[in-house]
Amino acid sequence: MILAIDIGNTNIVIGGIDEKKTYFIERVSTVRTKTELEYAIDIKNVLDIYGYSVEDISGGIVCSVVPQITNIMRVAAEKILRRDIMVVKSGLKTGLNILMDFPNQLGSDLVAASVAGITHYQVPLIIFDLGTATTVCVVDDKKNYIGGMIYPGLRVSLDALTENAAQLQGVALESPGRVIGKNTIDCMKSGILNSNAAAIDGIIDRIEEELGQKATVLATGGLAKTVLPLCRREIILDEELLLKGMLTIYQKNHAAFAASAETGKGADSCG
Numbered sequence: 001m002i003l004a005i006d007i008g009n010t011n012i013v014i015g016g017i018d019e020k021k022t023y024f025i026e027r028v029s030t031v032r033t034k035t036e037l038e039y040a041i042d043i044k045n046v047l048d049i050y051g052y053s054v055e056d057i058s059g060g061i062v063c064s065v066v067p068q069i070t071n072i073m074r075v076a077a078e079k080i081l082r083r084d085i086m087v088v089k090s091g092l093k094t095g096l097n098i099l100m101d102f103p104n105q106l107g108s109d110l111v112a113a114s115v116a117g118i119t120h121y122q123v124p125l126i127i128f129d130l131g132t133a134t135t136v137c138v139v140d141d142k143k144n145y146i147g148g149m150i151y152p153g154l155r156v157s158l159d160a161l162t163e164n165a166a167q168l169q170g171v172a173l174e175s176p177g178r179v180i181g182k183n184t185i186d187c188m189k190s191g192i193l194n195s196n197a198a199a200i201d202g203i204i205d206r207i208e209e210e211l212g213q214k215a216t217v218l219a220t221g222g223l224a225k226t227v228l229p230l231c232r233r234e235i236i237l238d239e240e241l242l243l244k245g246m247l248t249i250y251q252k253n254h255a256a257f258a259a260s261a262e263t264g265k266g267a268d269s270c271g
Ligand SMILES: Nc1ncnc2c1ncn2[C@@H]1O[C@H](COP(=O)(O)OP(=O)(O)OP(=O)(O)O)[C@@H](O)[C@H]1O
Pocket: 007, 008, 009, 010, 011, 012, 027, 030, 065, 109, 130, 131, 132, 133, 134, 153, 154, 155, 156, 172, 173, 221, 222, 223
């Protein structure tokens, strides 16, 4: 099994995975001030809770969209696993052809999700990731990453609303059970959930129209399981999509990575 660490803007997902299965998957909060030792303790605690030791882990990979934490987490994982840890970045083999204006600016999380998409599902693909941001990845029938969308995630949208409206307070992100709200809280709950669900349905229609093809639609991220039940289109929920993508990237690059680490050419340059 390898250790896969996905650093998002809100949460860090720590998972143990191999081609057979996911052994554990846990979230800790993304805290920008934590030290290497504190993240090392997080990793150690997750392993301890599940009864795994360092010997059970054959390697590690970090995927991050928070640049100031990337290296701290890499060193933290190296402290625990006592081996070089791979970082998802441009230059690695992925099997995905990124047709963007600036391919190296594409978020590593979007790369990992798309790699998992082309590995485990039928292309073309539309992939929604409902986290801090809601992102949409579009992969065509030739496994080209052709673009997507980025818009505010549900929690970020709600926070902006309550900050700007004097009479509105925070609500839990849960369905009120009906579309037409009868009180402030239900109106807000219905509004945030149904507006996002309807957006997803509508976005799928528009992307398929622009693609000229029907696509496999996937969803992942902390909020996917809350929103998907309100969508009308068929959408496959895969909460382990990023971990699966990180495993594939690890496998495709592991030999070159080990060789470059061995010859001291720099632990994190692979090609
Ligand atoms: N059970 C929950 N109830 C309410 N909000 C939640 C819940 N779980 C996650 N969230 C919200 O979902 C968002 C985080 O989703 P996720 O765990 O996918 O985070 P992330 O991976 O850090 O996001 P990103 O990858 O976009 O940076 C946050 O806005 C968080 O407040």
